[in-house]
Amino acid sequence: MTGVTLQKAIKRYGATQVIHGVDLTIDDGEFCVFVGPSGCGKSTLLRMIAGLEETSDGQINIGARDVTHMDPAERGVAMVFQTYALYPHMTVEENMGFGLKMNGVDKAEIKRKVDGASKILKLDDYLKRKPAALSGGQRQRVAIGRSIVRGPEVFLFDEPLSNLDAELRVDMRVEIARLHKELGTTMIYVTHDQVEAMTLADKIVVLRAGYIEQVGSPMHLYQDPDNKFVAGFIGSPAMNFVNGVVEGGGVRVPGLADRVVPTSVGLPAAGTEVIVGVRPQDMALAEGASPISLDIRERLGGVAYDYLTTPTGERLIVESRGDMAMEEGTQVTVSFDDDRVMFFDAKTEQRLR
The missing domain is CATH 2.40.50.140 (Nucleic acid-binding proteins)
Structure with missing residues (x-):
């Protein structure tokens, strides 16, 4: 069982506090979306879970482990960024397996895992291509595949669709939903787009200025918002x-x-x-x-x-x-x-x- 728990999590940059004592439980296998306007702290909170930002105070648990001060590599998470961050001189296959290769994993095992991820993401026809020969949506699938082969306990997505055009965003949204259904792994997803939040999430966390405004299922937040901010943010067009x-x-x-x-x-x-x-x-x-x-x-x-x-x-x-x-x-x-x-x-x- 690998859920994620935050207890009084705080982030400070010098004297400036940007995350204010966040308490949150994300259940094992849940698709949780952090949503809110720019500057609300959603990416900072995600990076704290990943270990890319130091937690100033409080505690973060992944499963039964206190990972608050662990290195990112020890946390059992894989992160997919807004930028694809693919090596341009490597093929799709090489990009997906590079992390395993650097960790000394056997070639046969790398191939098995890359082939498995490729099948899930429908990348079999592109394994020998380099990133320059791929569309934006295909590149993002490669970035997701690179995370899958690591077999993480938790997937972290930081606005992965923001660089795609409107049609590709819809297609990739469906692909990510299918991926979650197939893998059943805990996923935490950051977006400023409440349509993505409504269509993908089991649980939505609405953030404003480093505070959690409300947590709940998409339809619960839509039908029963606690305040004007949540009511105006969830739903399109806005209330x-x-x-x-x-x-x-x-x-x-x-x-x-x-x-x-x-x-x-x-x-x-x-x-x-x-x-x-x-x-x-x-x-x-x-x-x-x-x-x-x-x-x-x-x-x-x-x-x-x-x-x-x-x-x-x-x-x-x-x-x-x-x-x-x-x-x-x-x-x-x-x-x-x-x-x-x-x-x-x-x-x-x-x-x-």
Whole structure:
């Protein structure tokens, strides 16, 4: 059993602390994704697990071993980076087996492991090629294969798809998901792309400024976020936020329908400002006399994204499906499902429940 546990993990650079007492348990065989905006500490945390960054305080365990101060080579991990880091003068086969060769592994054993990884990653036809003759996606598969042959206890991925074009990103995302299903090994994956997080993860860790905001399954974070940051980060397009005021057992939303939205959540006193969150998928447009007009419409085939500005200045996105013919500049009314609305404290941004 090889899970990963962090206990009060801290990282400092001089007097500056960038990781703040992180407690986290990643179960054996779990696919865990660290996600968050640039500078949130996700790559630093991954590098601490790998041993590429020194842990200033706290403890990191891989399986039953305390690896906090172990060298990277002793931790039983393999890391796949954003850059492929392949040797240009070596073939695919040589790149994949080079680490084993340097460790004195027998040639027959190297070939067996390289052939096994090649079969998993569908690289059999490319083993004699050099990196220059490969596409970006093929090069990244070689980098992953180089990690597989080491037989690590934990795979670490640091934004491995960020250098690929959109189509290849989708293809490689599927390949990595299949790889995890086939190997069943613990994998930790860093990305700023919440779509990658939602499609790959068993568990998502949302980070901000070196703190964990929330941990949970993709759908748990989507359906039950703890705060405005998580609600706005998880889901594409992002959740809409507008200002509201507590009134008569509900919340009046002046920027939308200017009506009181009923709710059973615990609200502060009447007259208190709150933040109202509605996902684009839970809203609908109709033509009608209104101070709201359709600013921009992005047509993506079977779905369209409509961009609006409310009378109070908030920007909204509404997801529309079907062939609704509505031109930019049209006056529109906005409706939404009251049961799908979320409310957040205007000061702390914590979810009101």
